[in-house]
Amino acid sequence: MSSISGSNTGSTTLITNIASLVTNDSSLGDGSPLGLIQDAAVVIDGDRIAWTGDSRKAPATDNRVDAGGRAVIPGFVDSHSHLVFAGDRTQEFNARMSGRAYSAGGIRTTVAATRAASDEELERNVVHYLDEALRQGTTTFETKSGYGLTVEDEARALRIASAHTDEVTYLGAHIVSPDYADDPAAYVALVTGEMLDACAPYARWIDVFCEKGAFDGDQARAILTAGRAKGLHPRIHANQLSYGPGVQLAVELDAASADHCTHLTDADVDALASGDTVATLLPGAEFSTRADWPDARRLLDAGVTVALSTDCNPGSSFTSSVPFCIALAVRDMGMTPDEALWSATAGGARALRRTDVGRVAPGAYADLAFLDAPSHVHLAYRPGVPLVSEVWRRGVRTV
Ligand code: NIG
Ligand code: FE
Numbered sequence: 001m002s003s004i005s006g007s008n009t010g011s012t013t014l015i016t017n018i019a020s021l022v023t024n025d026s027s028l029g030d031g032s033p034l035g036l037i038q039d040a041a042v043v044i045d046g047d048r049i050a051w052t053g054d055s056r057k058a059p060a061t062d063n064r065v066d067a068g069g070r071a072v073i074p075g076f077v078d079s080h081s082h083l084v085f086a087g088d089r090t091q092e093f094n095a096r097m098s099g100r101a102y103s104a105g106g107i108r109t110t111v112a113a114t115r116a117a118s119d120e121e122l123e124r125n126v127v128h129y130l131d132e133a134l135r136q137g138t139t140t141f142e143t144k145s146g147y148g149l150t151v152e153d154e155a156r157a158l159r160i161a162s163a164h165t166d167e168v169t170y171l172g173a174h175i176v177s178p179d180y181a182d183d184p185a186a187y188v189a190l191v192t193g194e195m196l197d198a199c200a201p202y203a204r205w206i207d208v209f210c211e212k213g214a215f216d217g218d219q220a221r222a223i224l225t226a227g228r229a230k231g232l233h234p235r236i237h238a239n240q241l242s243y244g245p246g247v248q249l250a251v252e253l254d255a256a257s258a259d260h261c262t263h264l265t266d267a268d269v270d271a272l273a274s275g276d277t278v279a280t281l282l283p284g285a286e287f288s289t290r291a292d293w294p295d296a297r298r299l300l301d302a303g304v305t306v307a308l309s310t311d312c313n314p315g316s317s318f319t320s321s322v323p324f325c326i327a328l329a330v331r332d333m334g335m336t337p338d339e340a341l342w343s344a345t346a347g348g349a350r351a352l353r354r355t356d357v358g359r360v361a362p363g364a365y366a367d368l369a370f371l372d373a374p375s376h377v378h379l380a381y382r383p384g385v386p387l388v389s390e391v392w393r394r395g396v397r398t399v
Contacts, residue, residue: 011062013395015072015368016041016055020375022073023052024346024359033346034338034376035361042072044366047395052360071375073341075139075367075393076322077348077358079167080259080280082313083129083143084122084157087113089314093288102289104213104241106315107147107175114147114157122160129312130164133320135399137369137388140348140357142309144207146171150179151195158202167352169205170196170232173223175214188219192226205256206232210246217245224253233353239263240285251275257307257351262286262294272304278351280307281343283328284317296343297334307347308340327383337377366395 021040023029029037041058043051051059092106114122126143133141143165145157154172161168172191180187196206206227210220214237224234234253238246240260247268250258258272259280272279281294299306308325311317319325326340335343349358356365370390371378378387391399 010046012050013044013063013065014041014058014061015044015065015067016058017069018042018055018067018072019069020071021052021360022071022341022345022376023361024074024342025361028052028361032338033342040072042360042368044392044395047366049360049362049364049366051362067370069374070389071371071373071378072360073137073369073371073376074345074358074360074364075369075391076137076344077346077352077354078133078138078141078309078312078322079257079307079348079351080282080309080311081129081133081141081143081320082146082171082311083126084145084161085110085114085147085314086117086121086125087314088318092315093318096289102241102291102316104175104209104211108178110147110314111149111178115150115153119156119160122157123163126160126164129320133310133312133322134391134393135388136321136323136386137391138320138322139367139369139391139393140167140352140354141165142167142169142205142352144169144171145199146174146207149174149177151190151198154195155198155202158199162202166204168203169207169235170199170203170227171207171209172196172199173208173215173220175209184219188215188222191223196226196230200227200230200232203232205235207235207237209237210244210249211237211241212244217249220246220249221253224249224255228253235259235351239268247271251277256353259309259311260285260294261299262291264295264298269298269302269304272299273302278305278307278347280309280351281329281333282309282311282317283325283333284319285311287328288317288319293332295334296329296339300335300339305347305350306339306343307351308343309348309351323379323387324384327380330380331383337380340380341376366392368392
């Protein structure tokens with residue numbers, strides 16, 4: 001079992017000597033969206049935050065921890081990953097770096113490897129990548145199926161994922177299964193019928209890759225609507241490789257997020273600004289596929305809520321590092337360090353429609369990342385440096 005499990009049910013702990021604390025509560029600290037407090041302290045009661053504020057005003061507690069002048073931020077909320085897989089795609093990556101384009105077709109390579117893997121191997125992989133992410137400060141993560149594409153293999157992926165996180169997404173509609181290459185309609189019927197029935201008990205979300213070479217707008221609508229009728233809430237892989245209907249469909253269906261958002265028309269941006277659908281940007285994918293960056297600045301200036309996540313998967317984005325994604329977003333997508341940090345924490349929480357994670361404020365889970373740095377700005381300022389030196393999850397120090 002991953003070290004991600006376990007929670008503190010007992011005593012109160014004061015964490016003091018925090019050089020700078022990001023709370024993501026604008027009613028605290030400097031009043032900015034990050035709710036920054038300098039020379040701060042945090043009180044944890046059991047698995048929750050009980051108090052945050054100026055260290056000189058901290059209340060008495062059972063235990064006391066000295067942060068040693070480090071910065072503390074909310075644990076990252078990685079709202080988009082694909083961790084249930086086997087094998088890797090090194091050759092495909094090498095070919096891309098020699099000029100070959102990325103296409104959805106590579107997913108088939110991972111489907112074959114995942115189908116051939118034992119339950120134990122898949123479980124080991126999930127634990128491995130979750131621990132890798134945790135060491136880099138991620139305390140909440142979503143993960144999906146999508147590399148099985150049979151009733152049994154999709155349900156198996158979700159069963160394994162659900163042992164490690166509550167944020168589990170059914171993505172039977174990743175691509176049309178190779179077994180149904182001649183009859184995509186029959187595959188959509190399977191995804192919305194028997195496969196959905198087998199998968200729904202393990203999942204909170206339903207997702208579809210709405211893209212040329214995967215599923216078109218009508219198919220995506222049918223898939224998400226069927227999922228909703230079974231109690232799953234929609235999210236969509238939308239507008240990654242080309243312009244298309246995914247983003248506007250996401251807003252129409254009140255999807256929690258439209259993920260990728262790399263190719264957007266003005267109408268797509270307007271739609272996102274008008275609804276509650278979060279635009280989840282996944283710069284690891286553009287990095288690893290040598291594609292043009294999504295334009296975070298355009299979305300933020302239009303008033304769209306933006307999340308930043310890893311998309312960790314063996315094909316398009318084999319990174320579990322949210323700090324790496326923050327650095328890319330600041331350098332190449334027009335985000336400020338403050339915006340990128342917010343998007344990777346509070347933004348991810350919005351994309352999962354959660355209010356109990358992504359902030360360090362009374363009532364939220366005590367999920368914290370300590371940085372060997374005076375402030376969160378160093379995450380982008382010092383790219384590639386392992387600044388996360390301590391992680392608390394649910395009130396327990398886990399790293
Ligand atoms: O989010 N776009 C679709 N799915 C993944 C890539 C999956 C793969 O290439 O294996 C993504 O980028
Ligand atoms: Fe993805």
